[in-house]
Amino acid sequence: MKQAEVKNDRGTDLFAARSLLFLPASNPRAIAKAFGAGADLVILDLEDSVRPEDKSAARARAVDAAATSWPMPVAIRINGVGTQWHSLDLDAAARSNADFLVVPRAISAHLIHEIAETASKPVLAMIETAAGVLAAPEIASEAAGLIAGTNDLRADLRLPLDSTREPISASLQLIVLAARAAGVAVFDGVFNRLDDADGFLREAEEGRRLGFDGKSLIHPNQITPCHQAFAPSAAEVERARALVDAFNGGAERFGNEMIERMHVEAAQRVLGRASS
Numbered sequence: 001m002k003q004a005e006v007k008n009d010r011g012t013d014l015f016a017a018r019s020l021l022f023l024p025a026s027n028p029r030a031i032a033k034a035f036g037a038g039a040d041l042v043i044l045d046l047e048d049s050v051r052p053e054d055k056s057a058a059r060a061r062a063v064d065a066a067a068t069s070w071p072m073p074v075a076i077r078i079n080g081v082g083t084q085w086h087s088l089d090l091d092a093a094a095r096s097n098a099d100f101l102v103v104p105r106a107i108s109a110h111l112i113h114e115i116a117e118t119a120s121k122p123v124l125a126m127i128e129t130a131a132g133v134l135a136a137p138e139i140a141s142e143a144a145g146l147i148a149g150t151n152d153l154r155a156d157l158r159l160p161l162d163s164t165r166e167p168i169s170a171s172l173q174l175i176v177l178a179a180r181a182a183g184v185a186v187f188d189g190v191f192n193r194l195d196d197a198d199g200f201l202r203e204a205e206e207g208r209r210l211g212f213d214g215k216s217l218i219h220p221n222q223i224t225p226c227h228q229a230f231a232p233s234a235a236e237v238e239r240a241r242a243l244v245d246a247f248n249g250g251a252e253r254f255g256n257e258m259i260e261r262m263h264v265e266a267a268q269r270v271l272g273r274a275s276s
Contacts, residue, residue, distance in 0.1 A: 012073045012099060014145045014185035016273070017041050018214035018230040019223045022077070022190070024049035025062035035070065037220035043075045046089050047104050055085050059092050066098040075124060077102035081111060094119035100144065105152065107131040109138035116142065124187075127178075128152035133171045140182035147216055148175050150189025165203070169210075176211040188215040197225060204229030232270045240267035240274075 021039035023030040044062040078089035106125035128149030179186030188207035
């Protein structure tokens with residue numbers, strides 16, 4: 001069964017998720033703050049945000065945190081294959097109450113399949129390398145969703161980490177295309193500058209225009225503007241409602257344009273996102 005067809009225990013609809021908040025599982029204060037922050041998905045991180053000497057304690061803390069009754073679904077990001085922590089992370093996350101696993105630097109559909117089978121949980125695969133971008137269509141067929149890892153992707157492509165998004169825009173579009181072809185959700189990468197609220201909002205709005213369902217975040221302060229960026233405007237909602245009401249089942253005129261069923265389905269998605 002494809003991951004896109006798998007429901008976790010909560011019946012989480014990843015297409016409705018806008019904000020994916022990453023936080024270090026080694027930081028109990030961050031975990032406590034995230035509980036009431038209002039993100040659509042919280043990701044307890046065991047990978048890059050955790051120092052090597054803290055990995056074991058973070059793993060135990062992530063399992064304990066996932067056992068708590070959260071108001072939103074919770075995922076655990078494990079360390080990647082080839083690291084000394086991968087097997088221990090996978091075993092612990094598989095036994096935990098986490099709703100999803102997040103796998104970094106995914107480059108193989110077979111790997112994602114094996115992890116999902118081992119953990120008996122849906123997997124979000126992070127596309128963070130050139131190899132991952134090229135394998136994204138196959139990876140997406142085994143994943144519950146894709147997350148663009150823009151920082152690592154810039155590094156793998158040997159770009160300046162403070163470069164604009166233009167050099168990786170083609171890669172981001174390929175990630176979105178891979179997810180759409182597989183019928184799974186897809187999420188934009190993080191925005192690093194915590195003191196640049198306007199820059200965050202611009203990038204989030206750009207991500208929506210690229211076709212992402214939502215965005216991964218590194219601070220609770222980014223949640224509200226993220227939800228704002230991925231929400232349809234009042235004009236979009238009004239037009240979508242009028243289009244749905246006007247449709248009678250075939251190709252027909254709507255104002256100065258021709259519409260058919262695919263336009264209605266797009267309008268229904270707008271209305272669904274507006275009500276979330």
